[in-house]
Amino acid sequence: MEKGEAQSFYCMKTLLALALAALISPLCRAGDTAPRTFDVIGIVKKLKPEIRTAVIDHEQIPGYMDAMVMSLEVHDVAEFTGIKPGDKIRFRMHVTKDDGWIDELKVIEAAKAPPSAEIEPAPLKPIVPGETLPDAVLVDDQGKSFRLSDLRGQAVALTFIYTRCPFPNFCPRVNRQFKEAQELLKNDAAAPRNWKLLSVSIEPDRDTPEVLAKFAKDHGADPAHWQFATGTLRDITKLTIQSGLNFWDDRGLIQHNLRTIVADSSGRVTRVFSDDQLTAASLASAVQSAAGEKPCPCSLKNP
Numbered sequence: 001m002e003k004g005e006a007q008s009f010y011c012m013k014t015l016l017a018l019a020l021a022a023l024i025s026p027l028c029r030a031g032d033t034a035p036r037t038f039d040v041i042g043i044v045k046k047l048k049p050e051i052r053t054a055v056i057d058h059e060q061i062p063g064y065m066d067a068m069v070m071s072l073e074v075h076d077v078a079e080f081t082g083i084k085p086g087d088k089i090r091f092r093m094h095v096t097k098d099d100g101w102i103d104e105l106k107v108i109e110a111a112k113a114p115p116s117a118e119i120e121p122a123p124l125k126p127i128v129p130g131e132t133l134p135d136a137v138l139v140d141d142q143g144k145s146f147r148l149s150d151l152r153g154q155a156v157a158l159t160f161i162y163t164r165c166p167f168p169n170f171c172p173r174v175n176r177q178f179k180e181a182q183e184l185l186k187n188d189a190a191a192p193r194n195w196k197l198l199s200v201s202i203e204p205d206r207d208t209p210e211v212l213a214k215f216a217k218d219h220g221a222d223p224a225h226w227q228f229a230t231g232t233l234r235d236i237t238k239l240t241i242q243s244g245l246n247f248w249d250d251r252g253l254i255q256h257n258l259r260t261i262v263a264d265s266s267g268r269v270t271r272v273f274s275d276d277q278l279t280a281a282s283l284a285s286a287v288q289s290a291a292g293e294k295p296c297p298c299s300l301k302n303p
Helices: 003-027 171-186 209-218 233-243 280-292
Strands: 036-048 053-058 068-073 088-095 100-109 137-140 145-147 155-161 195-201 226-230 247-250 253-256 259-263 269-274
Touching: 053 100, 068 100, 068 253, 137 233, 155 171, 155 233, 155 280, 171 195, 171 226, 171 280, 195 233, 195 280, 209 226, 233 259, 259 280, 269 280
Parallel strands: 155 195, 195 226
Antiparallel strands: 036 053, 036 088, 053 068, 088 100, 137 145, 137 226, 155 259, 247 253, 259 269
């Protein structure tokens, strides 16, 4: 390669690198690594502009995720302009270790008719503060059977996850928040010590005690304070219904809402976190408050 050609080649490489950096940088949020980006096609099932979320039945994403129905967030609600339920759209999905979002929603086939009403899961009666935490027979990550009521005397934060959950805004986010809350509570010398974080799997056929034990270790769970549990599908389904959580199988992956319940040492519910309300700081604060409360004089039995 002649000197002039080499200089031209170097300049072209530099310009290409700068152009690539300019394209990538807007997608990176502070503290995140560069996202993986996928081009995806799906059918819009529902739009929820008030929470910047679209429910989309998307096709398989090769190398990342099977086809499924998901609630996906946008950063700007203007992305929904011109989009309606029933439209077939193309969009970009961006995924980092800790976050996921979509953008550039484009209609590729408009809905030909108003979408038929979907049969949704029956509405649940949400558990509320003041009620008693439901009891259930569970199996911990060491294979030992126990009841939720055995944890009386400790404040308990109960949540529901499954280990294969793929998208960072769902179970992985809850797992991170539980880990951070665990560290906040353990590192606070003034915090009570009578508390327990409990993550119950909603996929018991796969999440055996052995799977959960490895998962707990990989996530830095302190067995003295953060426990993972499984059980029979019947017992777990009963517990989720009583706790205000719906879950169902969607082509091999579990769909579910998010629910974390905090109860005091008597089993009285003191705080309920739904969907995206949970943060590590709010969870740690709720657990600390519940652990410091005196037992409720009311009946410990469910009505």
